[in-house]
Amino acid sequence: MSVANFIPTIWSETLYEGLVGQCIAVKNCNREFEGDIAGIGSEVKIVGIGDVNIQSYTPNATIGDPDILSDSVRSMSIDHARYFNFMIDDVNRVQASPKLMGAALKNAARGLANVADREVLALHADAANSIDVTAATEENLLNPFIEARNILYKNNVTDSSEVVFEVSPDVAARLFKDKMELVTNNNEMLENGCLGSIMGCKVYVSGNIAVDEEGGKTYHRCIARTKRAIAFAQQLQKIEAYRPEGFFADAVKGLYLYGMKVVYPTEMVRINVDMGA
Numbered sequence: 001m002s003v004a005n006f007i008p009t010i011w012s013e014t015l016y017e018g019l020v021g022q023c024i025a026v027k028n029c030n031r032e033f034e035g036d037i038a039g040i041g042s043e044v045k046i047v048g049i050g051d052v053n054i055q056s057y058t059p060n061a062t063i064g065d066p067d068i069l070s071d072s073v074r075s076m077s078i079d080h081a082r083y084f085n086f087m088i089d090d091v092n093r094v095q096a097s098p099k100l101m102g103a104a105l106k107n108a109a110r111g112l113a114n115v116a117d118r119e120v121l122a123l124h125a126d127a128a129n130s131i132d133v134t135a136a137t138e139e140n141l142l143n144p145f146i147e148a149r150n151i152l153y154k155n156n157v158t159d160s161s162e163v164v165f166e167v168s169p170d171v172a173a174r175l176f177k178d179k180m181e182l183v184t185n186n187n188e189m190l191e192n193g194c195l196g197s198i199m200g201c202k203v204y205v206s207g208n209i210a211v212d213e214e215g216g217k218t219y220h221r222c223i224a225r226t227k228r229a230i231a232f233a234q235q236l237q238k239i240e241a242y243r244p245e246g247f248f249a250d251a252v253k254g255l256y257l258y259g260m261k262v263v264y265p266t267e268m269v270r271i272n273v274d275m276g277a
Contacts, residue, residue, distance in 0.1 A: 037259075078258065165198060231260065
C-alpha cells in the first residue's frame, strides 16, 4: 500500500475489525451506544428503566391503573483519546512484502485493543461486591468463582450466558490445572480468548487483568460480571495517510476515542486472588 492507494473508509474498517477482534474485556461490555459519539468530550446518555411490578389477577375483576415506570439517565463521558502515528521508509517498503503497511496497521489495532481492555478491567474497584482469596491453590481457587456466581444469582442474574469471568493467565493456569472438565474444546471459543466455563459462565483469560500490591500481598483483580455491567463506546475518529516532510516514506496516523462506565455495579464481583509464594 502507498499513500496514493490509501482509501480511508476501507482502512478504517480494516483497523476497526482488527481492533474488535483483539479485544477481550471490551467485547464483554454493553456497546450499544457507539453510534452516539460526536467527538472527544461527548456525553453519551445511558437510559435505564425501573422494575415492572407483578400482581395477582382475579378473573372477572378489573385490574388496577398501570404503573408509571421510572427511568434513569446516566452520562458516560468519551474522555479517552489515543493515537498512533507510524511511517515506513520507501526503501524498506520496496524491499519488504507489499503487505507491510497492512501488518503495521494490525499491530496498531492490537495496541489500541490492549489499552482499551486494560482500562475496562481497571474498573474492578467499582464492583458492588468483593471476594478475597488468600494463598490460592489448585484445590481452593474454584470456590470463590462459584461464590461470585452465587452473589450474582442473589442479585437476580439468572442467565449464565450473560455472565463472564475475566482472569489473569496465572490465575487461569492454576484454576484449570487438573480440571479438564472446565476446559472447552470449542475452537471458536478459544480463538475469542475463552478458555472454558464455570457454572455455565465463560472464562476469559487476559494479560491486562490488574495486578497490584496491597498489605504486602500481590493481588490479581479478577472479575465476574454481566455483559451489561459496564457500558463502553468507541470510535475511530480519524485515519489519515500522508507523506511526512523530510522523509521518503509513507505514514499513517489514526485517532481513537472511547469511554466506559460501570452502570450496574451489583452485577459485578471483584475476585481478589492472592497467588501466594
